[in-house]
Amino acid sequence: MDGPENTHQARLLRLLRDDGERSRAELGDAVGLSRSKAAVEVTRLADRGLIEGGEPAASRGGRRSSIVRLAAGMRFLSIALGATSLEVTLTDGTLRPVARVTEQVDLRRGPAAVLGRAVELTVKVRAEAGGFLCGAGVGIPGPVSYAEGVPVSPPFLPGWDRHPVRDHLTAELDCPVLVDNDVNLMALGEKHAGIAKPFDDFLFVKIGAGIGAGIVVGGTVYRGANGCAGDIGHTAVMSDGPPPLCVCGNTGCLEAHFGGAALARDATAAAAAGRSDILAMRLADAGTLTARDVTDAMAAGDPFATTLVRDGGRRVGQVLASLVSFFNPGMIVIGGGLSGMGHALLAEIRGVVYRSSLPLATGDMPVVLSELGPDAAYLGATRMISDHVLTGHTT
Amino acid sequence: MDGPENTHQARLLRLLRDDGERSRAELGDAVGLSRSKAAVEVTRLADRGLIEGGEPAASRGGRRSSIVRLAAGMRFLSIALGATSLEVTLTDGTLRPVARVTEQVDLRRGPAAVLGRAVELTVKVRAEAGGFLCGAGVGIPGPVSYAEGVPVSPPFLPGWDRHPVRDHLTAELDCPVLVDNDVNLMALGEKHAGIAKPFDDFLFVKIGAGIGAGIVVGGTVYRGANGCAGDIGHTAVMSDGPPPLCVCGNTGCLEAHFGGAALARDATAAAAAGRSDILAMRLADAGTLTARDVTDAMAAGDPFATTLVRDGGRRVGQVLASLVSFFNPGMIVIGGGLSGMGHALLAEIRGVVYRSSLPLATGDMPVVLSELGPDAAYLGATRMISDHVLTGHTT
Numbered sequence: 001m002d003g004p005e006n007t008h009q010a011r012l013l014r015l016l017r018d019d020g021e022r023s024r025a026e027l028g029d030a031v032g033l034s035r036s037k038a039a040v041e042v043t044r045l046a047d048r049g050l051i052e053g054g055e056p057a058a059s060r061g062g063r064r065s066s067i068v069r070l071a072a073g074m075r076f077l078s079i080a081l082g083a084t085s086l087e088v089t090l091t092d093g094t095l096r097p098v099a100r101v102t103e104q105v106d107l108r109r110g111p112a113a114v115l116g117r118a119v120e121l122t123v124k125v126r127a128e129a130g131g132f133l134c135g136a137g138v139g140i141p142g143p144v145s146y147a148e149g150v151p152v153s154p155p156f157l158p159g160w161d162r163h164p165v166r167d168h169l170t171a172e173l174d175c176p177v178l179v180d181n182d183v184n185l186m187a188l189g190e191k192h193a194g195i196a197k198p199f200d201d202f203l204f205v206k207i208g209a210g211i212g213a214g215i216v217v218g219g220t221v222y223r224g225a226n227g228c229a230g231d232i233g234h235t236a237v238m239s240d241g242p243p244p245l246c247v248c249g250n251t252g253c254l255e256a257h258f259g260g261a262a263l264a265r266d267a268t269a270a271a272a273a274g275r276s277d278i279l280a281m282r283l284a285d286a287g288t289l290t291a292r293d294v295t296d297a298m299a300a301g302d303p304f305a306t307t308l309v310r311d312g313g314r315r316v317g318q319v320l321a322s323l324v325s326f327f328n329p330g331m332i333v334i335g336g337g338l339s340g341m342g343h344a345l346l347a348e349i350r351g352v353v354y355r356s357s358l359p360l361a362t363g364d365m366p367v368v369l370s371e372l373g374p375d376a377a378y379l380g381a382t383r384m385i386s387d388h389v390l391t392g393h394t395t
Numbered sequence: 396m397d398g399p400e401n402t403h404q405a406r407l408l409r410l411l412r413d414d415g416e417r418s419r420a421e422l423g424d425a426v427g428l429s430r431s432k433a434a435v436e437v438t439r440l441a442d443r444g445l446i447e448g449g450e451p452a453a454s455r456g457g458r459r460s461s462i463v464r465l466a467a468g469m470r471f472l473s474i475a476l477g478a479t480s481l482e483v484t485l486t487d488g489t490l491r492p493v494a495r496v497t498e499q500v501d502l503r504r505g506p507a508a509v510l511g512r513a514v515e516l517t518v519k520v521r522a523e524a525g526g527f528l529c530g531a532g533v534g535i536p537g538p539v540s541y542a543e544g545v546p547v548s549p550p551f552l553p554g555w556d557r558h559p560v561r562d563h564l565t566a567e568l569d570c571p572v573l574v575d576n577d578v579n580l581m582a583l584g585e586k587h588a589g590i591a592k593p594f595d596d597f598l599f600v601k602i603g604a605g606i607g608a609g610i611v612v613g614g615t616v617y618r619g620a621n622g623c624a625g626d627i628g629h630t631a632v633m634s635d636g637p638p639p640l641c642v643c644g645n646t647g648c649l650e651a652h653f654g655g656a657a658l659a660r661d662a663t664a665a666a667a668a669g670r671s672d673i674l675a676m677r678l679a680d681a682g683t684l685t686a687r688d689v690t691d692a693m694a695a696g697d698p699f700a701t702t703l704v705r706d707g708g709r710r711v712g713q714v715l716a717s718l719v720s721f722f723n724p725g726m727i728v729i730g731g732g733l734s735g736m737g738h739a740l741l742a743e744i745r746g747v748v749y750r751s752s753l754p755l756a757t758g759d760m761p762v763v764l765s766e767l768g769p770d771a772a773y774l775g776a777t778r779m780i781s782d783h784v785l786t787g788h789t790t
Contacts, residue, residue: 143755153755201620213721217612224723225596228755235717236751238633250751322630322714323721326608328619356631356645360538360548360623 002048003389008033008041013070013390016051017094021069024053042068049132050074070094073131076389077173078381079118079138080182083107083156083209086114088121089378090129095193095386097378099125107141110159111168119172133175135389137381138165139182141210143228149179152227155210155247178385182206183230184221185380186370187214190333193379194372199330203323204370205232206336207316207345209260215327232323233259237315254319258312260291260338266308267294276304295341306344313345317352324357324365335370342369397443398784403428403436408465408785411446412489416464419448437463444527445469465489468526471784472568473776474513474533475577478502478551478604481509483516484773485524490588490781492773494520502536505554506563514567528570530784532776533560534577536605538623544574547622550605550642573780577601578625579616580775581765582609585728588774589767594725598718599765600627601731602711602740604655610722627718628654632710649714653707655686655733661703662689671699690736701739708740712747719752719760730765737764 004010011031016022022030028038045051053068070093078089086105091097101121105114126133142154149166151157169177187204190196196204196216204214213230215222223229233255234248243252244262256262267289271279278297283289297305320332332353334346350367370376399405406426411417417425423433440446448462465488473484481500486492496516500509521528537549544561546552565572582599585591591599591611599609608625610617618624628650629643638647639657651657662684666674673692678684692700715727727748729741745762765771 143753199620201617215721217617222596222612224756225594225725225760226723226755226758228753229721229723231720231723231753231756232717234720234753236633236713238631248753318631319717322627322717325626325629326610326624326718326721328621328624328626330620358538358623358626358629358643360621361619361626363621365620 003391005044006041008037009045010391012038012041012045013050014387016068016070017386017390020094021053021067024066024068027068071132075126075129075131075133076382076386077122077125077133077136077175078378079122079136079169080185080377080381081105081107081114081118081138081140082182083141086118086121087374087378088118088125089382090122090125090131091378091382092131093134093386095379095382098131099129100378101125107157107160111163111165115165115168115172119169122173133173135176135178135385136169136173137185137383137385138169138177138179139185139377139381140165140179141182143226143231144179144181144184145227146178146180146223147227149177151179176385176389178388180221180223180381180384181212181214181227181230182377183212183214184223185214185384186335186372186376187216187333187380188221188383189372189376189379189381190214190335190370191216191219192383194333194370194376195368196331196333201327201329202331202333203320203327203329204333204335204376205316205320207259207334207338208336210255211259211316211336213323232319235319235322237318254315257315263291263294263308263312263338264289267291267297267305270304270308276302278302279305291338295338298341298344309341309344310348313348314352316345317349318356320349320367321353321356324353324361328361329365331365332367333370334367335373335376339369339373398786400439401436403432404440405786407433407436407440408445409782411463411465412781412785415489416448416462419461419463422463466527470521470524470526470528471777471781472517472520472528472531472570473773474517474531474564475580475772475776476500476502476509476513476533476535477577478536481513481516482769482773483513483520484777485517485520485526486773486777487526488529488781490774490777493526494524495773496520502552502555506558506560510560510563510567514564517568528568530571530573530780531564531568532580532778532780533564533572533574534580534772534776535560535574536577538621538626539574539576539579540622541573541575541618542622544572546574571780571784573783575616575618575776575779576607576609576622576625577772578607578609579618580609580779581730581767581771582611582728582775583616583778584767584771584774584776585609585730585765586611586614587778589728589765589771590763591726591728596722596724597726597728598715598722598724599728599730599771600711600715602654602729602733603731605650606654606711606731608718627714630714630717632713649710652710658686658689658703658707658733659684662686662692662700665699665703671697673697674700686733690733693736693739704736704739705743708743709747711740712744713751715744715762716748716751719748719756723756724760726760727762728765729762730768730771734764734768 028035074093080087087102090099151160166179183206200219211233234253244256246253246256271283423430469488475482482497485494546555561574578601595614606628629648639651641648641651666678
């Protein structure tokens with residue numbers, strides 16, 4: 001689709017996306033236009049197939065409708081890439097999902113194979129849900145140059161470095177595409193559809209295989225001078241013993257202590273050393289351990305697993321305490337796969353943050369678990385691309 | 396003075412402040428107005444005494460002037476409070492200083508005494524330089540609620556907590572007043588008149604008696620949810636030995652390791668223990684040591700003083716390395732009294748930042764010393780208040 005022809009149309013389209021259908025009479029008031037001017041723009045948008053309803057009585061010989069809404073066939077696409085997963089979600093114009101497919105994919109297969117598969121899955125969800133595709137938002141685990149739409153030095157994914165993901169998909173999908181870091185998109189999802197809605201300045205912290213932060217300033221994602229703001233996984237934290245070596249080459253990084261990869265490593269070592277019966281049994285059964293085994297062992301009362309999670313939470317808390325004093329956020333939202341460890345993890349993070357940050361900064365600052373869970377990803381991706389498409393180039 | 400009557404006038408006033416005088420013919424083009432519309436606004440501003448020159452030929456029977464400038468009598472005021480100093484600077488409309496007075500003041504005497512003295516000094520500089528006062532910007536060492544114009548829980552200054560500094564001075568000076576944290580104002584000074592001019596997103600780090608940061612996002616100061624963003628002095632840093640107790644009640648804070656107060660403490664201990672002949676002699680002479688003695692001892696080749704500064708720089712570097720990964724600034728500017736320690740300090744900070752932050756974030760990020768020095772304070776304060784006054788309430 002082509003974007004709006006002017007700022008009035010952009011405001012009308014965004015209003016219908018965010019607040020849903022409106023009577024023709026209300027629309028002008030809601031965007032600050034006279035009724036006659038609003039009618040002109042509504043007719044133009046309807047002529048271009050972007051909205052439905054709102055025809056003036058008898059003007060088209062059809063039945064009269066006073067209710068205006070985004071075209072039922074309007075579609076936005078989210079392509080969410082994880083280290084081991086690919087999720088493609090198609091939404092309607094109001095960003096409600098109408099079709100979705102998820103599968104395991106190893107990103108190390110490289111951009112050609114993975115993006116090729118993403119396009120195949122897009123064809124599949126489009127066949128399922130129909131409609132016309134207005135744009136796609138893509139989330140990538142790692143630093144992204146937002147302006148260029150390319151990953152930059154993503155860890156473990158050398159084949160993706162500076163691959164033109166945006167231009168590749170724009171050509172394949174024949175629609176506008178924007179690419180961002182996955183954590184930024186989850187932060188955007190939390191801002192517009194999640195618990196952080198009332199906050200203009202907040203942090204979203206994703207604890208999954210790795211650990212990263214999305215920074216929202218004044219209601220929009222802050223990406224930094226090179227697009228890599230929020231990379232907190234390689235912050236040095238204090239060690240009780242010798243600091244563990246991190247994949248980045250430094251020692252003692254937060255991710256070297258905690259996160260899915262560190263948990264799997266520590267759980268395996270503990271099982272081998274006989275420090276946890278439950279983990280030893282699971283290792284014997286499965287031949288390998290993951291963060292999921294630690295969560296289950298903790299739920300079953302295993303003291304070693306509980307200690308691992310508490311130690312990890314304490315270290316995340318240390319890093320966040322510094323950031324609270326520096327950034328003074330209105331809220332911290334914790335998400336990502338390991339946030340499923342829930343309140344044991346949260347209690348530890350809160351303990352350190354509230355104890356170590358300055359009272360003025362923590363006074364009324366909530367530290368909460370995400371309620372959107374993984375849905376934050378597609379909500380952020382479709383929000384990003386629909387903002388872009390519906391705002392368009394205005395004069 | 397009353398603010399501009401419309402956005403055109405606001406643009407004209409800001410242009411004349413930032414770019415200096417202009418010919419009447421150029422002015423309209425520069426702010427995107429037709430020549431006749433610009434002439435109307437110029438005449439109105441001249442009638443109100445805010446600008447001079449630019450009278451149309453013969454219209455007032457005087458000599459013709461085609462050059463328009465801010466009124467020569469326009470004055471902005473900076474009141475810069477330090478822990479032990481008070482500096483009052485009066486500038487013209489283009490923020491060039493026309494009168495200044497500095498004196499030692501102990502802020503612990505409380506707001507009534509200190510602000511009373513600031514008003515007396517204002518009377519003095521106004522008598523010296525004349526003109527009409529358009530507004531005052533006030534910098535305070537400690538957290539400030541910018542919206543309310545009050546200090547909030549300033550360390551060591553209990554008498555200042557929530558004192559209505561803005562309203563107090565607005566009444567006394569009879570002009571608009573804005574109050575902010577001193578480090579934020581120095582960051583603003585660096586943005587508009589210093590080395591950070593080309594950067595929209597950067598950090599200003601003040602290393603003085605304490606250590607704090609000013610955060611600039613998108614060209615404006617980011618103050619955080621409670622107005623206390625940038626408080627990095629109480630970030631925990633790693634210790635080689637037992638972490639020192641901080642005045643904030645925690646242990647191992649950056650300020651407990653480094654800054655003017657920590658240096659004075661460590662230098663005195665070293666002198667008493669016979670670890671530095673130079674410091675011991677100075678202690679015997681003066682009875683007390685300050686950071687200045689450490690700087691001098693380092694300049695004289697004292698190895699202990701050099702070690703103190705290097706250790707401090709390394710710890711500042713540790714904190715900044717985390718912030719670089721988190722915030723991805725375009726530049727870091729180091730200022731404050733201890734930045735006079737110059738390149739020994741800077742080299743250590745750079746070493747840690749470039750080694751410990753992610754390469755993508757540090758790739759082209761300069762870490763530099765402020766070139767404005769203490770002038771950043773009045774430049775930021777008068778910028779803040781003149782932005783406010785010249786932008787005014789536009790319709």
